[in-house]
Amino acid sequence: MKRINELVERLCEKRERISLMEVCGTHTMAISSSGIRRAVDQRLKLVSGPGCPVCVTVDEEICQAVGLAYVDSVTVLTFGDMMRVPGSAGSLADARAKGADVRVVYSPLDGLDLARTEPEREFVFLGVGFETTAPVVAATVLRAQRRGIKNFSVLPMFKLIPPALKFIAGNKRINIDGFVLPGHVSTIIGSEPYEFLVSRYRLPGCITGFEPADILEGIYILLQQVASEPKLVIQYQRSVKPEGNVTARRLIEQVFKRTDAAWRGIGLIAGSGLGFRSEFKRFDARLRFGEHLARIKTKSKPGRLNSCRCGEVMLGVLIPPGCPLFGKVCVPERPVGPCMVSSEGACAAYYKYGF
Numbered sequence: 001m002k003r004i005n006e007l008v009e010r011l012c013e014k015r016e017r018i019s020l021m022e023v024c025g026t027h028t029m030a031i032s033s034s035g036i037r038r039a040v041d042q043r044l045k046l047v048s049g050p051g052c053p054v055c056v057t058v059d060e061e062i063c064q065a066v067g068l069a070y071v072d073s074v075t076v077l078t079f080g081d082m083m084r085v086p087g088s089a090g091s092l093a094d095a096r097a098k099g100a101d102v103r104v105v106y107s108p109l110d111g112l113d114l115a116r117t118e119p120e121r122e123f124v125f126l127g128v129g130f131e132t133t134a135p136v137v138a139a140t141v142l143r144a145q146r147r148g149i150k151n152f153s154v155l156p157m158f159k160l161i162p163p164a165l166k167f168i169a170g171n172k173r174i175n176i177d178g179f180v181l182p183g184h185v186s187t188i189i190g191s192e193p194y195e196f197l198v199s200r201y202r203l204p205g206c207i208t209g210f211e212p213a214d215i216l217e218g219i220y221i222l223l224q225q226v227a228s229e230p231k232l233v234i235q236y237q238r239s240v241k242p243e244g245n246v247t248a249r250r251l252i253e254q255v256f257k258r259t260d261a262a263w264r265g266i267g268l269i270a271g272s273g274l275g276f277r278s279e280f281k282r283f284d285a286r287l288r289f290g291e292h293l294a295r296i297k298t299k300s301k302p303g304r305l306n307s308c309r310c311g312e313v314m315l316g317v318l319i320p321p322g323c324p325l326f327g328k329v330c331v332p333e334r335p336v337g338p339c340m341v342s343s344e345g346a347c348a349a350y351y352k353y354g355f
Contacts, residue, residue, distance in 0.1 A: 001039055001216060007223045008041040019045040019175060020222055021168070021316050023161060024182035025052035025344020026210055032353035034212040040219070047316035048346035050164050050263060051182060053129045054081045055314055055338040055345050058262045061157045062087030065126055067296035068155065068289060069100035075118075076102045077111045077125040085338045089296075108140040108154070115144075115152040124285045127156040127274075131188045134158050134274055135248035138255035141283050155285040156275055159261055161185050162193040163272035169201040174316055178204040178222040180215070183236045190244025194232055204230040207240050255280050264338070265311020308337035313346050320350040327351060 011018055022028055028048045031037050037046050050056050066089045069076040076092065083093045083104060096102040101121075105111055108125045115123045127137050137154060144152050161182060168174050181194060186207040197203045204225035208218030218235045225231050234240050252274070261273025276284040286293060308330070309323035320326050320339065326347060330336035339347035 004044070004216065004220050004223060005041040007220070007227065008044045011223065011227055012041075012043045017043045017045055018177050018223070018226060019047055019316070020178045020180060020219060021047050021049045021176045022180040022215075023049040023051045023165060024180075024184065025055075025342065025346075026184065027051065027180055027182065027208065027215065028346050028349050029344060030210050030212065030215060032349040034215070035353075036212065036215060036219075038354070044219075044223075046180075046219075047176070047319070048313065048349075049168065049179075049316055050266065050314040051161075052314070052339070052342050052344040052346070053133070053159060054085055054342040055310060056159055056164075056263045056265070057082075057085065057128055057157055057338065058264050059087050060262070061155075062091070063089040064293055064296055065155060066090055066092060066095050068124055068285070068292065069095040069102050071122075071289065071292050073120065074101070074122045074124060074289075075114070076100070077105045077108070077114070077123055078102065079106075079126070079128065080104045081342045081344075082126060082128055084335060084341045086336065086341070108137050109143070111152055112140060112144055112147070112149055115149050116147075119151055121151065122288075123152050124289070125152070125154045127154045127158055130159055130161055130182075130185050131252070132184045134256065135188060135245075135251045138251040141255050141280055142251070144283065145280070150282075153283050153285040153288050154276075156256075156273070157261075158256070158274040159263060160258070160272045160274065162189075162196075163269045164263060164266065165194070166196060167266060167269055168315065169197055169203055171315075176203065176316065177226055178230075179206070180218050180222065181205045181207040183207060183209050183214075183239060186234075186236070186240045186244070188245050188248045190240065191232055191234055191242045192244075198230045198232050202230050205232045207232075207234045207236050209236040209239065265314045310337035310339040310347070313339050320347040323347070 206218040256274040259275040312318035335341040339345035
């Protein structure tokens with residue numbers, strides 16, 4: 001910490017501040033809970049990026065998930081964080097309270113067991129997540145295919161981190177000096193997909209672990225690069241290899257193909273999502289329930305939801321206390337936006353641990 005603050009002191013002789021963005025919700029929580037954000041020189045801004053998969057899920061996707069829950073003989077399966085995310089058509093928790101069959105699972109593989117034991121129902125798993133979730137879902141689809149399970153499908157809402165970073169790095173409004181890159185995602189994809197940060201945008205990146213010592217070392221490495229030449233460094237070497245997890249990457253490539261995807265607060269980013277390859281299209285809930293999904297319309301957002309500044313928080317343009325709803329109308333017990341709902345959301349981290 002002393003070395004970090006000494007380096008910030010030296011760097012800020014020629015600049016007003018330095019902004020580093022952590023692109024992982026787990027990093028956001030670790031930085032807040034360990035007090036790192038408060039302990040560093042305040043000219044070093046540690047801002048949160050779009051690293052929470054629940055938070056970047058757009059209203060239309062939430063409405064589709066809620067709408068499917070009301071279809072007769074359909075069970076929606078989801079991870080727990082998605083239950084309370086508010087959409088203009090309500091949340092999955094609201095749907096369950098009204099009698100819809102929505103169940104929380106710990107793995108998509110649990111969905112296969114349910115589909116096998118209840119063949120009279122259709123089970124739809126919500127494919128929410130980054131590159132860390134996609135391999136498990138791909139493996140589940142392959143197992144369903146081998147076992148001939150026909151009443152299981154996935155609503156793909158996956159997001160890919162590198163295209164979002166490209167958007168952020170090229171946006172002058174955001175003005176980031178370096179990236180604390182995600183350890184979990186990088187364990188899957190390796191370091192090569194981030195090379196453009198250095199080659200195209202001349203920005204340093206450090207793939208960092210999640211212990212306070214990991215994060216501090218990652219920050220120090222980034223500051224050294226800000227002072228000299230940008231590089232891409234793997235601090236989290238005990239988990240991340242340059243090539244990533246080859247088996248997991250092959251699973252993703254076997255089942256999915258890249259598609260355009262909409263991100264909350266950002267908009268449509270080309271090639272930032274995953275959709276099913278043609279040979280696995282029977283597992284695509286968008287095709288299986290296309291008629292129902294076509295009738296689901298995003299409603300006008302309630303006033304409070306319109307005032308939510310979650311999108312700006314995830315771009316690092318605004319810190320959570322800058323939102324007029326934060327800590328007043330929007331609290332963990334009554335969240336207005338997804339950044340307060342998710343256990344990895346920036347607003348939840350700031351609310352719980354302060355700033």
